Amino acid sequence: MTPSDYIAGAGLSFRPLSEALDDPQGRIIAHLRRPGAVDLACTADLRGEIALYETPQGDPPLFVSYYTTGTPYEDLAAELRVSLDRHGLPHRIEPVASRGSWVANTGLKARVIQTAWHDSDRPICWIDADAAILRPPTFLMGNPFDVAFVRRDGWEDISYLIHLNTAPAVGKLLAEWVRLCDDHPHVWDQVLFSLAWFRTARDTGLASQWLNGGISRTPRPKVRDLRDRILHYPFGRKIRPFIDQKQASRQLKAYVNASARRKDEIGTDDLDAGYRAALAGYDFGFDPRLDAIIARRA
Template sequence: MTDDTHAKLDNLLRSANIRLGRIQRNRLAWPVDRYGAPTLGGHYEGLRHGGVIVLTEPPSGAAAELFYRSLHSGCAVVIPFGENPGFDFLKSKLTEFGTVSPSAEGPHELWWGGIGWSKLSASADGATIRPRIVSYYPFGSDPDDIRSLRRSLDELELDSHIEPVAAELGEQVLCFEKAEFLARMWQRYSEPLLFVEAGATLCEAPLLPSALGCDVALHKWNRWEMSARTLYLGRTARAGQLLRSWHHLAASYPSIWDGYLLDQAWGLTSSEGPLDTVWLPRSYHAMKGDLAAARATILHSEQTTTTSLGPDPGFAGLVRAARRAGRTGARDAFMVMTSEAANENGVAVILRDIEANDARAVAATVEAVTGAFAADCGGYKRFELSLCALKDDLGAAQAAAQQARYRILEIAPGQSIPRDFFAAHAHHPADHAVMTARHPFP
């Protein structure tokens, strides 16, 4: 990216009052470098010439349709307030490329997408780092099951590590055993890792994740369900944190399906810092019978299906809507911050009615409350922020905070948040289980 393009990007962010962290800024610079100069999305009609369109307000249904029709494969769309469910409808029409979760430096989720993967896939040709392909098979199983994978790795001249593992259930490898295997590979090798199931075949070198330089890359089956059949881990601290969280959850709940626990590890890691995630295209998770199997990068041996991969239909109701939009839901903390306070006291702030309010008002309130905690934690060790659009979301967030025995503070978009917000509450009598804007704070 030229100095002039850098300057234009910085001017756009400054003029639009968009606050990004360093990792989010770097991610935004990536599509700007490849798609072209950024512009603020304001008009929705007429074919666009290309470039990166930055949207700060969610368009209505009709406007979203017009905006979508104005795009082509040479356009990328960036939403700097991706945590707001008001953008969900537009996201559902676009191809989702990735997200960068919030941090104290940039307290919003950066979402980016576009029209198809053709332009991004072409960038894989310029990848300078190749991942090590890792896989396993149950000890004592038929080694012919991995012959196709080994052959494809040899043909593509890719470094790899495939080994047998002693699975407790014979030929069924538990999530804990998969996470433990990946943890060992993480310690053993220094390059990025790309895990694929042993029955898979690599049809071409899977270089897209390393070309994008992300922390983690995986595919969402049916646009919401995280699959652990193809999993890329970059050599970053955040990728290591995700792996440790997944490993810990799998050790605690060994009988739960690996995709569900990977989902929860992703949500936990995303809330604690800027996790740069790429949502891989179907070509990296193709299955037998897929219409696009002939153009697959990674072809798994299982037959394709339109149903969920995991066994628990109840899990979909908890996370599906949020995951389809590439964001955490009300049952997950959107953002977690910690302080140097010498105690274990926690405070949960619930920002309600986010979908019924202006996106800018929601964003400003998020920035105000996270800034207040950074300025004065009020003696709280841990701060969790949850975003709620519906009444059911509110109840779920309150229940989660009560279970953690946190002080619960409920706020609304546009509410004034003073710098001593948390300090004032630390000395305020906890007369109510949940303090809301209807109870004025001193």
């Protein structure tokens, strides 16, 4: 199955990127990078995305995660494993020793994913240890895109859930991400993942799907869950979430850190406005060096 076949099941199709960028009726949900040719993109409104997510088209990927031993993530990973088993989803969840800080620990993600990708004969899906499966993620079953992850506001790449297929271009992306994480342990993993995607797509054909953040439930009052079940999900006004994203890092980062935040720690908020615009506009002529994508600090 091709990406075009996959989205056609929900009544969607690709068109030239320039047309998709000018579409005010929906967001870009998929991109076909074609160096030397015209890039293609698919736009959809919320109802179109819901139709796509609710249509299983194949087997599930291998779910991959890790947790740092001797930290609260160990118990969270156990809850993740239970949720995967409940839905019959294959998984590989590994223990690792803490490197002493939250940022350094997240930097292990790229190498763990790369190892699992090389070991597996099927697509893999990274999922953070502080998440859990609420219902079978049908949108990942038989998903033919090279890579699929949440991209928010056209530029902010979120790395808590990353689906990776078996194409050679994915191996290239992972190798670049691992190298960046090894060279820059003070930079958040999702900043470096974004840069690895950008560098790979600059020169390589790559089929990418931008998942909607609504696939996940984030911590909120139970009354909002009740409201959504009654007023929104039945009428296609919101995506009924597949993933419980607990966002434990917001509470546990201080616990894991051996010291205060390093002065040179770089996160998503530090990304340069020019790089954000390049991602949103698919401008692969932007300087792909790390120091070029980081805003200058006073």
